[in-house]
Amino acid sequence: MATSEASYIDYDTFLDPDFSAASFANTLVTNTNNINDTQVDLSTPLSRVLFDVQEIDTHIHNLTTKSALPLLEHTQDRSQSSQRILSQVEEQVSSLAEGYQRLEKEVLRKWASAEEARVAAQNSLQTLRLARAVARCISLGRQLESQIAEVTGRVSSSTNTSGAMAAAKDDHRAMVRAATTILMLRQMFSAIGEGEEGQGLDRVKVIRTLRSDLVIPAENTTKARAQQVINRFSVSSLIVDGSSRTSNGTQSPPPATSSSSSSTYAQTEEAKARLFSAITTLYLLSPTPKNGVSAEDFQPELLLSTLQGYIHNSLTSSLSSLARGLATLPTLDRALAEVSGRCQDIAALEALLAGLKRPSHPLLSSSTITTTAQTTEQTSNLLKPLLHVLDTSSLPSYYWRSLASSLPSRVQEIISRGGAAARSLRSGRDRLRNDLRECVLRGSQLPANVAKGRAVSGAPGAGGASVVVGNWEREAAVMVSAVVGALGR
Incomplete structure (x- = not known):
């Protein structure tokens, strides 16, 4: 530090930015003591520090005394400058405040x-x-x-x-x-x-x-x-039975009047x-998938389960009726009529489903894929999903084959019990064979207005009131084999 008077105090050491009081005290103690002595004398370094402080205080007092007037002037100048700066800043702040308010x-x-x-x-x-x-x-x-x-x-x-x-x-x-x-x-x-x-x-x-x-x-x-x-769907009771049994020589009934035909058609x-x-x-x-599906791929679960239940109930009722008829032959004709009537209902259901297009569903989107007219017709009706669920190609065929698969065990029960019922079944095989075949063929008869658009063959003597849909000789053979075949075992 430059001063007008000589001083032994090393101001550069005290003014050094890296000055450390602990390092300075350590140096002062080691310089004023012998490192080989067992006792440390602190009075000398303490006196040295006090003397330095007193010297610095005296130096500060002399400076302020000799330079009092310049210091006061400098302080006054700084105060005036601060006031001028403050006034300028206040004007700017006032202007900013007015701008902010505006x-x-x-x-x-x-x-x-x-x-x-x-x-x-x-x-x-x-x-x-x-x-x-x-x-x-x-x-x-x-x-x-x-x-x-x-x-x-x-x-x-x-x-x-x-x-x-x-x-x-x-x-x-x-x-x-x-x-x-x-x-x-x-x-x-x-x-x-x-x-x-x-x-x-x-x-x-x-x-x-x-x-x-x-x-x-x-x-x-x-x-x-x-x-x-x-x-409750049933059309079997509406069919005019015009078929004749050539085996026992019965004649076909007289043709229905126009009023009864109109009534049957209306019903x-x-x-x-x-x-x-x-x-x-x-x-x-029926529940619709949350992720969305096209109308062509939609599976109406509620509808399909109801139709399956309808077919299952028909099979259960037919099996019970036929089992009772076989056990009591006088009631067999009525049982066969009930069984064929339920098949007529199922065949009518198939014909109607094949001709019924999928209804318009507001929550389903239509597919944009271009297909042929035949493919569109096949996929747009409601019969195909039901056939797919039942894993069959025809509902009447499914009906007869499912019924035939359950009959042998029932016939075996009747035969094993013996008695008049078993003897009557064995003695009347030929008549039973003809009755079962006629039952299957009669089950394929539908009202003409129901079978419209289906593949049909002529129905004997019905006068156009009913038609035979498809060829059911194979299903007739399966039914005959299920009952008559079980009699020989």
Whole structure:
């Protein structure tokens, strides 16, 4: 440090940026003591430090005393400069504050008002959309309620007398309308994602009540009514039996009158219409995959399971009737008539399914693949999925072969019990063979309006009232072998 007076203090050491008090004290102690002495003298280094401090204090006092006026002037100059800088800065800050206030008034406040308006408009839009969705669901619910009343034949108290008379009878076409309404409600209930039509519906209590108290019971009612229609489907009682048994010489009945033919035709058309409505209803109400599927690849599980149940019930009833008839031969003719009648129903079901195209499903997309007309016709009807599930090429063939596979064990039971029933079966083999063959062939007879468009062969003496669909000699041989063949074992 440059000074006007000589000083023994090493100011450069104290002013060094790397100065360390501990290192300086260590150096001072080692310089004032003998390192070989066992005792350390600290009084000398302490006196040295105190003397240095006193010397520095004296030096500072002399400097401030001699340079008091320059120091005061320098301090005054710095204070004045600070005041000038502060005044300039305050002017700039005041200008910035005024600009910010003007900006806040012209922009920020208007933006805040605009943001409030935007939020209010957005909330109002969401409320409007939710209200529209709720109103649509309520409207569909009222529509569904009236359609279910038509399905079940019940009439609400608000309808007038003439309306009550008209709606006293259930309308099978109302099942399809109800199924379509249920699908629309399903679509609304499932579209609850962000930005979708039904967003927020799951949080509305009235919608939850509507779904639990109306939609789900209505869907179950519609399903049950459609399944009931399919399970009760029968055209065998409408067929005019014009076939003659040449083996026992019976004559064919006289031709039916025009009025009875018209009545039979009308009843057959009504049975077809009811079946079509029930099939369409169950097709629409069948669960659809969440990942989406084309209409051509859609498998209507509810419909297929109902049709399978119908065929299984027919097989079970036919097996029981035929087993009772074989055990009690006087009732065999009636049992064979029941068995052939159920086959006629199944053959009619096959003919109707083959001619029924897949209904339009609002939740399924149509395939864009170009196919031939024949392939489209084969894949667009509802018979192919059922045949695929049953692993067969024909429903009557499946019926006869399934029935034949269960008969040998029943015949063996009758033979093993012995008695008059076993002796009658053995003695009447030829008649039993003819009766079984005629039963199979009679089971292929369908009303002409049901078999329209199918491969047919002439039915003897029916006057066009019924036709024979396909060739069933092989199935007749299987049935005969299942019963008559079991008699020889």
